[in-house]
Amino acid sequence: MSGGAAGTPKPLPSSGPKSLREMPHPLAPSSSEEMGPALTPSPDLLLPRSIADKDLSLPNGTPVDTSSPASSSSLLNRLQLDDDLDGETRDLFVTVDDPKKHVCTMETYITYRVTTKTTRAEFDLPEYSVRRRYQDFDWLRNKLEESQPTHLIPPLPEKFVVKGVVDRFSEEFVETRRKALDKFLKRITDHPVLSFNEHFNVFLTAKDLNAYKKQGMALLSKVGESVKYVTGGYKLRSRPLEFAAIGEYLDTFSLKLGTIDRIAQRIIKEQLEYLVELREYGPVYSTWGGLEVELSEPLEGVSACIGNCCTALEELSEDMTEDFLPVLREYILYSESMKNVLKKRDQVQAEYEAKLEAVALKKEDRPKVPTDVETCQDRVECFNADLKADMERWQNNKRQDFRQLLMGMADKNIQYYEKCLTAWESIIPLLQDKPETK
Amino acid sequence: MESAEAEPSDSRPEEDGAAPCSGLPPPEQPGATMEECLAKKMEITVSEAEKRTGRNAMNMQETYTAYLIETRVVESQSEGQCAPVDSLWRRYSEFELLRNYLSVTYPHIVVPPLPEKRADFVWHKLSADNMDPDFVERRRIGLENFLLRVASHPVLCQDKIFYSFLTQEGGWKEMVNETGFQLKADSRLKALNATFRVKNPDKRFTELKHYSDELQSVISHLLRVRARVADRLYGVYKVHGNYGRVFSEWSAIEKEMGDGLQSAGHHMDVYAASIDDILEEEEHYADQLKEYLFYAEALRAVCRKHELMQYDLEMAAQDLTSKKQQCEELATGTVRTFSLKGMTSKLFGQETPEQREAKIKVLEEQIQEGEEQLKSKNLEGRDFVKSAWADIERFKEQKNHDLKEALISYAVMQISMCKKGIQVWTNAKECFSKM
Numbered sequence: 001m002s003g004g005a006a007g008t009p010k011p012l013p014s015s016g017p018k019s020l021r022e023m024p025h026p027l028a029p030s031s032s033e034e035m036g037p038a039l040t041p042s043p044d045l046l047l048p049r050s051i052a053d054k055d056l057s058l059p060n061g062t063p064v065d066t067s068s069p070a071s072s073s074s075l076l077n078r079l080q081l082d083d084d085l086d087g088e089t090r091d092l093f094v095t096v097d098d099p100k101k102h103v104c105t106m107e108t109y110i111t112y113r114v115t116t117k118t119t120r121a122e123f124d125l126p127e128y129s130v131r132r133r134y135q136d137f138d139w140l141r142n143k144l145e146e147s148q149p150t151h152l153i154p155p156l157p158e159k160f161v162v163k164g165v166v167d168r169f170s171e172e173f174v175e176t177r178r179k180a181l182d183k184f185l186k187r188i189t190d191h192p193v194l195s196f197n198e199h200f201n202v203f204l205t206a207k208d209l210n211a212y213k214k215q216g217m218a219l220l221s222k223v224g225e226s227v228k229y230v231t232g233g234y235k236l237r238s239r240p241l242e243f244a245a246i247g248e249y250l251d252t253f254s255l256k257l258g259t260i261d262r263i264a265q266r267i268i269k270e271q272l273e274y275l276v277e278l279r280e281y282g283p284v285y286s287t288w289g290g291l292e293v294e295l296s297e298p299l300e301g302v303s304a305c306i307g308n309c310c311t312a313l314e315e316l317s318e319d320m321t322e323d324f325l326p327v328l329r330e331y332i333l334y335s336e337s338m339k340n341v342l343k344k345r346d347q348v349q350a351e352y353e354a355k356l357e358a359v360a361l362k363k364e365d366r367p368k369v370p371t372d373v374e375t376c377q378d379r380v381e382c383f384n385a386d387l388k389a390d391m392e393r394w395q396n397n398k399r400q401d402f403r404q405l406l407m408g409m410a411d412k413n414i415q416y417y418e419k420c421l422t423a424w425e426s427i428i429p430l431l432q433d434k435p436e437t438k
Numbered sequence: 439m440e441s442a443e444a445e446p447s448d449s450r451p452e453e454d455g456a457a458p459c460s461g462l463p464p465p466e467q468p469g470a471t472m473e474e475c476l477a478k479k480m481e482i483t484v485s486e487a488e489k490r491t492g493r494n495a496m497n498m499q500e501t502y503t504a505y506l507i508e509t510r511v512v513e514s515q516s517e518g519q520c521a522p523v524d525s526l527w528r529r530y531s532e533f534e535l536l537r538n539y540l541s542v543t544y545p546h547i548v549v550p551p552l553p554e555k556r557a558d559f560v561w562h563k564l565s566a567d568n569m570d571p572d573f574v575e576r577r578r579i580g581l582e583n584f585l586l587r588v589a590s591h592p593v594l595c596q597d598k599i600f601y602s603f604l605t606q607e608g609g610w611k612e613m614v615n616e617t618g619f620q621l622k623a624d625s626r627l628k629a630l631n632a633t634f635r636v637k638n639p640d641k642r643f644t645e646l647k648h649y650s651d652e653l654q655s656v657i658s659h660l661l662r663v664r665a666r667v668a669d670r671l672y673g674v675y676k677v678h679g680n681y682g683r684v685f686s687e688w689s690a691i692e693k694e695m696g697d698g699l700q701s702a703g704h705h706m707d708v709y710a711a712s713i714d715d716i717l718e719e720e721e722h723y724a725d726q727l728k729e730y731l732f733y734a735e736a737l738r739a740v741c742r743k744h745e746l747m748q749y750d751l752e753m754a755a756q757d758l759t760s761k762k763q764q765c766e767e768l769a770t771g772t773v774r775t776f777s778l779k780g781m782t783s784k785l786f787g788q789e790t791p792e793q794r795e796a797k798i799k800v801l802e803e804q805i806q807e808g809e810e811q812l813k814s815k816n817l818e819g820r821d822f823v824k825s826a827w828a829d830i831e832r833f834k835e836q837k838n839h840d841l842k843e844a845l846i847s848y849a850v851m852q853i854s855m856c857k858k859g860i861q862v863w864t865n866a867k868e869c870f871s872k873m
Contacts, residue, residue, distance in 0.1 A: 274670035410867035421856035
């Protein structure tokens with residue numbers, strides 16, 4: 001699973017919002033000059049430009065993502081950005097916070113403030129602050145999946161909550177969701193390709209996102225082309241070893257996460273049942289204390305102590321429910337969407353192999369490989385490169401995320417026991433107290 | 439008209455355990471001091487338990503457990519020499535017989551209770567089976583505790599039957615039965631909830647009986663909930679063991695994360711296993727509470743005996759009063775109160791003076807007897823109250839001391855459990871940090 005684009009200077013074209021058909025073949029002699037004219041789009045199309053070119057903008061004035069991963073110069077820039085992201089010189093910061101409830105005649109919903117701070121040239125201003133609701137995030141994700149099908153798109157928190165009677169507007173639910181949405185945007189921000197996506201840019205900056213959404217739809221239907229290139233209908237003979245390994249890994253991975261999710265839920269359930277009994281247990285000591293004279297204070301002390309342990313346990317269970325379980329579920333969703341990307345990759349490869357076979361069968365004396373087969377080959381190699389790069393990035397992030405998640409779980413348990421320890425230690429002197437010393 | 443005196447006693451407690459005047463043959467000497475107690479002079483242990491089979495009274499085969507009582511006289515003078523250990527086997531029913539004897543013979547004493555006959559307040563892990571080794575073991579400890587309690591009691595430790603129980607294997611049962619204590623046992627005491635309309639009970643005993651009822655109720659409640667708490671806590675710990683397995687499986691597909699996950703999983707297993715010892719220790723705390731649950735019953739029994747004594751006294755006084763009245767009426771010929779006899783004699787004619795004389799004489803004899811009995815009953819009652827209250831004060835101090843110790847040991851157990859928890863999770867956290 002070593003990264004393709006990140007490590008080698010091989011100028012593999014990576015996909016962007018632009019169709020691959022527009023990109024020159026990697027093996028074709030290319031230079032920046034040749035690329036220039038090929039990239040001149042019609043004003044109607046939303047196509048990326050080289051970083052230097054900033055003329056294009058949407059009719060309503062919204063700036064358009066102008067990075068073009070295709071040109072070799074921009075490619076080098078991208079590689080550099082990759083390294084920079086690991087270091088100190090990040091140039092894009094996004095935060096989700098400040099949830100607010102909106103009550104309208106038709107519906108009630110929550111919006112979140114999305115704050116952007118950046119020095120990137122793709123953004124007109126250094127700072128933006130917009131309000132977005134869940135369906136806007138959902139829209140963004142769909143757009144990213146459409147326009148960047150060779151990349152792994154981070155997951156969103158679940159749209160609908162089925163479990164029990166969950167209050168969509170409770171503080172806990174909203175906070176859990178906010179954290180997940182924040183994580184979603186941060187993952188995109190960290191991605192060297194996705195973070196330059198125009199839809200992402202619009203999402204962060206547009207005052208009226210709905211207008212943009214409608215426009216986007218109109219333009220697409222006008223152009224009559226889909227940027228999706230999952231062709232379908234081809235059967236892959238066999239997955240290359242490394243992708244098969246990824247597939248197997250993801251299968252087992254999501255299986256194990258599912259098990260951990262069930263265990264964590266079970267533990268929370270048992271803890272809450274334990275809590276119910278403790279809540280009855282503590283007060284009995286108090287009742288007993290009421291009967292006694294000399295033992296009254298010690299028994300009251302024990303009762304209060306158990307009460308403190310109850311509070312600590314409640315906090316532990318809440319933390320696990322709000323912080324631990326959602327992240328697990330996110331990763332399960334992540335795995336699922338990644339498996340879908342793998343399948344898409346298989347499709348692309350299958351198409352290529354089918355077309356290649358067709359050509360081979362023709363047995364014509366063709367010195368030149370037909371263009372559409374070449375295009376397919378490009379796609380396959382592009383896809384493979386993107387996927388491998390993303391996979392490596394994903395593995396790294398996953399490791400950090402789980403390290404943090406599990407350490408957090410351990411921490412919460414330690415804190416729980418420390419609170420209980422303090423409570424019990426503090427009543428020892430009370431219990432040992434002799435009546436004469438009072 | 440002399441009204442019977444059924445006085446409540448004064449509330450001045452005695453210094454030593456006063457000798458009871460219940461008409462039974464206990465020793466007349468004052469109670470032993472702490473140093474003279476049998477417990478100080480003799481080492482007593484219930485060291486073993488053994489399953490036995492035998493034939494019961496109906497010649498049917500039965501299985502029971504026998505307990506080995508070992509005793510050794512403590513030589514205060516010589517340092518080097520150790521007296522030999524004496525031992526004999528006793529079964530639970532013999533312990534019960536001993537306790538019944540002590541309860542009847544010393545009605546003013548709060549007699550130490552036996553450990554429970556059947557396993558009660560169990561949580562799912564413990565068996566309710568009397569033959570279960572854990573139950574037998576805890577009963578062995580409970581029986582030893584009982585013997586030590588009796589041996590440390592200033593009055594009870596001097597009892598000969600008790601001494602024989604510890605030292606004389608054969609013929610002990612017959613010896614106990616020969617005391618005839620069963621005859622002295624008041625069957626009314628068995629009817630625990632039967633009420634007697636006592637006009638002037640000692641208020642302290644009434645309050646104490648109320649307290650013992652409340653204490654029994656609250657400790658039962660506490661033990662029941664504690665058992666449920668233990669059950670739930672067991673569940674929480676054991677489920678964590680599943681983490682061990684899944685972390686291990688997960689680590690197999692990971693490269694860098696593998697080791698950290700694997701070793702963290704091991705700590706989860708340790709965590710899950712730790713609950714067994716923790717809860718076993720807590721059973722000792724539960725046993726301490728149980729002892730006082732049963733002690734509350736013993737306390738109640740003493741209050742009950744006072745009630746009955748007072749009742750008998752008031753009945754006797756009432757009887758005496760009515761006899762005196764009858765006597766007066768016969769002597770003076772006036773009928774003060776309605777009586778069937780008076781009516782019939784009115785209806786069917788007066789008796790002859792000779793008949794009347796005879797009646798008066800009988801009554802006068804009865805009255806004299808009655809007055810003597812009343813006097814001795816009053817004395818008995820006062821002595822009972824005095825000596826009972828002395829033992830109750832002793833018991834209260836013992837109870838406060840013991841329960842405080844029990845609460846401290848419980849807190850210490852909880853502290854230990856918390857520290858173990860912190861340790862395990864800290865270890866796990868370190869493993870996670872290496873992922």
